[in-house]
Amino acid sequence: MTDGTRSGGPDAGAPGLTGGASAVVVGGGLAGITAALALADAGVRVTVLEGRPRLGGLAFSFQRGALTVDNGQHVYLRCCSAYRWFLDRIDATALAPVQNRLDVPVLDAGARPGRRLGRIGRTALPVPLHLAMSLATYPHLSLAERAGVGRAALALKGLDPADSALDAQDFGSWLARHGQSARAVEALWDLVGIATLNAVAGDASLQLAAMVFKTGLLSDPGAADIGWARVPLGELHDRLARKALDSAGVRTEVRTRVSAVSRNADGRWSVQLPGGSVDADAVVLAVPQREAHDLLPEGALDEPGRLLEIGTAPILNIHVVYDRKVLRRPFFAAIGSPVQWVFDRTEASGLADGQYLALSQSAAQDEIDEPVAALRARYLPELERLLPGTRGAGVQDFFVTRERTATFAPAPGVGRLRPGARTKAPGLYLAGAWTATGWPATMESAVRSGVSAAGAALGALGRPRDHLLELFEEAA
Incomplete structure (x- = not known):
């Protein structure tokens, strides 16, 4: 078996890379992409294995007719130094700019007209x-x-x-x-x-x-100061990320499910796939905590059951397409209403006529499984209360996306459950927003976890970490 390549399956016989250190990153979300880039930039031969047909994890886009739709609205702040590094590394900074100065319009659905609008700036x-x-x-x-x-x-x-x-x-x-x-x-x-x-x-x-x-x-x-993508998330986290991985010499395989990870007699690692396996000097598990628990070999963590104690929290996303422009701001937040945050995604989605609004509803435990008809009956009148321009406007489309396990639950006590990047098994590392980054489950946390895992692996492999030093010191 050649280092960093599959044996068996449809890719059997494909030319592989030989010589030097190799690593396999299991998972192609932000954590996995970051780990792969950081390892490859230090000269490690990297293979990324992702079970989905795309990269980006839970921050992705899909097609709905002519619309390109993000599964949910994702933003970041100027203080998110790791995610900003990630955007720069995949050549996407200009596509997700930050406000010149914090400005959040806040509409109160229950206030009298003269006091409906406030601002946090x-x-x-x-x-x-x-x-x-x-x-x-x-x-x-x-x-x-x-x-x-x-x-x-x-x-x-x-x-x-x-x-x-x-x-x-x-x-x-x-x-x-x-x-x-x-x-x-x-x-x-x-x-x-x-x-x-x-x-x-x-x-x-x-x-x-x-x-x-x-x-x-x-x-x-x-x-x-708030930053957000002015293009579909798939443009950043899939297309541009894959382009950066390709340029770095990373081999990326999607629709590839990992079934097991085990250590060989020679101390190297074997990653089992349905059609074969991949051997490597280091493995980064950049997958959700429950999947990581199932893949961890015995003895890798002192108390692996703690991973199953990390709860999850849902995010509900409501998408409304109107036949005319009803909102003149790029986004706003609401109080006194079930509506939380509303973003104008018209241009990013490719919509030619009308306006497309995306509502991001976090901590949505009570609504995540409600029928679309019930959500429509609740949220369209709420938007009319908040936005007078919606009154009389035609609703051309109303649909919902649900992420039932969007983030880990930030409940009291979760800190003791979140593991660091290193495991007790030499050469095996963990990454994901749920690991011990010190941050809640954000894109920033995911990227920081990837940096930490790559930094730990590079240290063990004796590879240079100069390209990560400043960022790694913040994220480790």
């Missing part, structure tokens, strides 16, 4: 003054609530996200102890927290919440 002043004007003029909170938010923010700034004791507490209880009203939680803390953590404050680890708010809002004036 920043100035160029240093932290925390950069948010002071936005908070002082935020119409969805009373003056006393705004002052209370400021005091809670200062208290939050004093927390250390590296303190594991915070992981045992929930964010909602901490907010209550710091005088936050139910309205303040809804109109501000959960507005941000649900979108980034995929959980309401009461269900979220204080440690993860502290990390999100300190890093995103209280570290640098521009940290929370």
